[in-house]
Amino acid sequence: MHVQDPSAQPHLARIDRIKLLWSIGLSLFWVVFLWGFFERDVYALGANAFVFLAATMTLFLWAMLREGVPLKKNLFWIVPIFMIALGYLLYDNPFLKVVSVPVLAATFILFYNDAFMTAHGRARWDAKTVEALVWRSLSVVTHVRKAGELVGRLASRARRESSTAKRVATGIVLFLLIAAIVVIPLLSSADAQFAATMGFVNEWIKKLFSTSLFGRILVFFLLSVFMVAALLAWARPFPHSRTDAETKHVDSIVIGIVLGGMLALYGIFLWIQLGNIWVGKLPVEFSETERLVKDGFWQLIFLTVINVFFTFIAYRKTVQAVQHLLIAFVAASLLLLASAGQRMTLYATYYGLSYEKFFASYAVVFCAILLIWLVARLCMRGRADVIKFSALLFLWMYAVLTVMPVEQIILRSNVALSKREGSQIRLFELTMLSPDVLDLVRKYQREGVLEEKNPFYTREASAAAPEGAYSKPTFDWNPWIKDREQRVSDKKWYELNVTNLLLER
Numbered sequence: 001m002h003v004q005d006p007s008a009q010p011h012l013a014r015i016d017r018i019k020l021l022w023s024i025g026l027s028l029f030w031v032v033f034l035w036g037f038f039e040r041d042v043y044a045l046g047a048n049a050f051v052f053l054a055a056t057m058t059l060f061l062w063a064m065l066r067e068g069v070p071l072k073k074n075l076f077w078i079v080p081i082f083m084i085a086l087g088y089l090l091y092d093n094p095f096l097k098v099v100s101v102p103v104l105a106a107t108f109i110l111f112y113n114d115a116f117m118t119a120h121g122r123a124r125w126d127a128k129t130v131e132a133l134v135w136r137s138l139s140v141v142t143h144v145r146k147a148g149e150l151v152g153r154l155a156s157r158a159r160r161e162s163s164t165a166k167r168v169a170t171g172i173v174l175f176l177l178i179a180a181i182v183v184i185p186l187l188s189s190a191d192a193q194f195a196a197t198m199g200f201v202n203e204w205i206k207k208l209f210s211t212s213l214f215g216r217i218l219v220f221f222l223l224s225v226f227m228v229a230a231l232l233a234w235a236r237p238f239p240h241s242r243t244d245a246e247t248k249h250v251d252s253i254v255i256g257i258v259l260g261g262m263l264a265l266y267g268i269f270l271w272i273q274l275g276n277i278w279v280g281k282l283p284v285e286f287s288e289t290e291r292l293v294k295d296g297f298w299q300l301i302f303l304t305v306i307n308v309f310f311t312f313i314a315y316r317k318t319v320q321a322v323q324h325l326l327i328a329f330v331a332a333s334l335l336l337l338a339s340a341g342q343r344m345t346l347y348a349t350y351y352g353l354s355y356e357k358f359f360a361s362y363a364v365v366f367c368a369i370l371l372i373w374l375v376a377r378l379c380m381r382g383r384a385d386v387i388k389f390s391a392l393l394f395l396w397m398y399a400v401l402t403v404m405p406v407e408q409i410i411l412r413s414n415v416a417l418s419k420r421e422g423s424q425i426r427l428f429e430l431t432m433l434s435p436d437v438l439d440l441v442r443k444y445q446r447e448g449v450l451e452e453k454n455p456f457y458t459r460e461a462s463a464a465a466p467e468g469a470y471s472k473p474t475f476d477w478n479p480w481i482k483d484r485e486q487r488v489s490d491k492k493w494y495e496l497n498v499t500n501l502l503l504e505r
Helices: 014-033 037-044 047-066 072-090 094-118 127-160 164-190 192-197 199-208 211-234 252-272 286-314 320-351 355-378 386-402 406-417 427-432 435-447 455-464 478-489
Strands: none
Touching (some): 072 386, 252 286
């Protein structure tokens, strides 16, 4: 914002007033339409959350455009950010909605500030650049006082201005207060039928003076100040720029010994584990299967982090021989990645998908794309921005995930896989799913698809039933259906999403 010292500037500039009013309007929208979050957590976030997030991002993008930063050149991160917000409008998926809050905030702040930095010259994401982006993101704290002053100035000016609309609003407020506190109570005491008819007024008065009202006022003020402070901190020039000339080379001998030693250890490990790299059949015992698969998965995550870290340290900063070591280093992790991916495929095939297995499988795809890209870049001339590409790949893959019908994919896959011979899938474990699959569960229940037919469920159901009472392996989905229907019916109209609106009534 182009704001001077309050004592030296009697009137706010037009652009600044627009930003202030927009911020205050968004804060008011939050305390009115998103307050249900404190009662029903993420299930209260639907169309209301999408409107709030889209409007907030639009405000910041408009401010960015006013500062001369073009939107067209930044669509590569703006589009996936809006896709994440769109996820709130489409589905109920509680897991993704929780994760999307920090992911959306962190990625938007990071790339928003990078857009201002890039506008003053391309800067590769190295340690210094990331540090500068983080400090600029945290600089919002230093602008809180000025933001509070601007909000206070706008409020004082509104009190000084006199207009017909303001006088009409004042008259309406006074009428409502006098009617609710004096007139209606007196008339109610004189007529019981009138008292019954106007009973809702007493409830309104109770809510008006409840602690919820004061909580909303406090949140409204704090959110308004934070938004204004964020605009002051981030929607301004960011001259930080670094060039390739500033790149510091690392000691090729030291990093070569480290990479060579690590590669030798990987080679020994792969040789010892040669018989277990490709698993053709999983153990019968679930605990042993879980250990075999999860160990491989965490090896994948750990090795990916190590490889990206060493690639960042040594990429285009050493002699050619060390760059060749890097290629072999990344290729070794790809071998373990293929093994872990195959184990996860077997695990999901025999035991079905869950949130954990679905997102673990998705992480395998993310790591595969990243490692293959690293190998390709190491074989090419020129220097790529490893850190920025990794962040963008994560942003895009997560954005695609938020607009996918994840829960429907999980349910449909498990139903299809449960028909395979030797399947150990237990469909009743899918009761953790949200109303996103409510219609699908109703359909499957009518068709008898959800009846457990595998011997594992038969054995457990028989053991749990009283002696002589067990007849056939069935699971009653009706309580789950009623619970999910109640969750949807408890929502306000503005908390609904597209999937809720398409449910059979």
